[in-house]
Amino acid sequence: MTDPRFERFFTGKARDFLIRAINLALDEDGPDLTSMAVFSPTDRLTASIVAKEEAIVVAGLPIARLVLERMGQAENCELAFFAADGDRVPDRLVVATLVGPAITLLKAERVILNFLCHLSGIATKTAAAVAALAGSKTRLLDTRKTLPGLRYPEKYAVLCGGGVNHRIDLAEMLMFKDNHIDRAGGIPQAMAALRKAYHGRMESMPPVEIECRTLAEVAQAIAEAPRRIMLDNMDRDTMRQALAMVPAGIETEVSGGVDLDALAGIGALGPDFVSVGRITHSAKSADFSLLLKETGAL
CATH class of the missing domain: 3.20.20.70 (Aldolase class I)
Structure with missing residues (x-):
């Protein structure tokens, strides 16, 4: 399921800049040689994204899907979202799960979290100011x-x-x-x-x-x-x-x-x-x- 607010905002120039940022983040990490050595291409993982503090205002959750798309792995992964951007979530809430190839999720992990943590921090501080x-x-x-x-x-x-x-x-x-x-x-x-x-x-x-x-x-x-x-x-x-x-x-x-x-x-x-x-x-x-x-x- 897509987030209508996310899709409305990230069109045209805005989407181009977001995709470029995701591509750069993936390029910065390069190949995950460690995971490729330990896991086989057929190994699969379930990843749960969990809030670790109280009253976070979520922003950037749909970027997880875009990261997998830029890796060419979206069709091999299953995503489920249990919160939407703009929601205020409690500590320990699972906001999303991802199921897919182990090598894919291990490489995507830090890129997804970097965006989600940074943008949710801005949304949370903004909400306090509002x-x-x-x-x-x-x-x-x-x-x-x-x-x-x-x-x-x-x-x-x-x-x-x-x-x-x-x-x-x-x-x-x-x-x-x-x-x-x-x-x-x-x-x-x-x-x-x-x-x-x-x-x-x-x-x-x-x-x-x-x-x-x-x-x-x-x-x-x-x-x-x-x-x-x-x-x-x-x-x-x-x-x-x-x-x-x-x-x-x-x-x-x-x-x-x-x-x-x-x-x-x-x-x-x-x-x-x-x-x-x-x-x-x-x-x-x-x-x-x-x-x-x-x-x-x-």
Whole structure:
């Protein structure tokens, strides 16, 4: 059985990047000469993937099937899933079983667990951040602070934890950061340069976000009517004043060094979004084990 959310996310470019990551992981390991020496091609194992800590939010379980497909062994293996991505599972729960050739499962074991543990760690940390915002209108955004080559899987894990994806790449939303603004000479000049680059065809331009460090910059940004204004590294009082300035129709985002302890207070101020790099770059891997048992030979 396939996971609809997984299949919806991993299409086109996202799927291409995931397959490349799986292929690279398999290539890194090379041939499993030890298993090939000890087991015959007809020996089979049953592998159980077991949660080893409480309240893990699962992400990346369907990758197990893709790993076997990339090895050319999917038809020789039987998979059963007892949890779905996005589920919060208890300690000691068996989330999946795999039955197949011993040599195949022993080589696939670490690749499957590396993806599952890493992505489930992100989903679990994301879920904790989303819970901290409960009761507010503020939604949690991820960032581009992702591991090279793993952006799509990591952003998928954020979705599994209840977060919202933001800027998969640099072209999805055009963001004026401090270095752009300083180089252009100010927010109005930066926007003028952007309009010139698009030859005045604003309707063909991706949405624009402007990063603001001061209340003066917020006022300048409002005059440009962007899709979103980011309040960057502001203290709580300045943030409150800035949010009061921004009119309806322009989204607001709080960013810059936000930790989980600060989220409830930020949510109480009422921005539309808060972006948190920690949910990807500082997530601890979740703990899963893959337990193997011999099931005889073909």
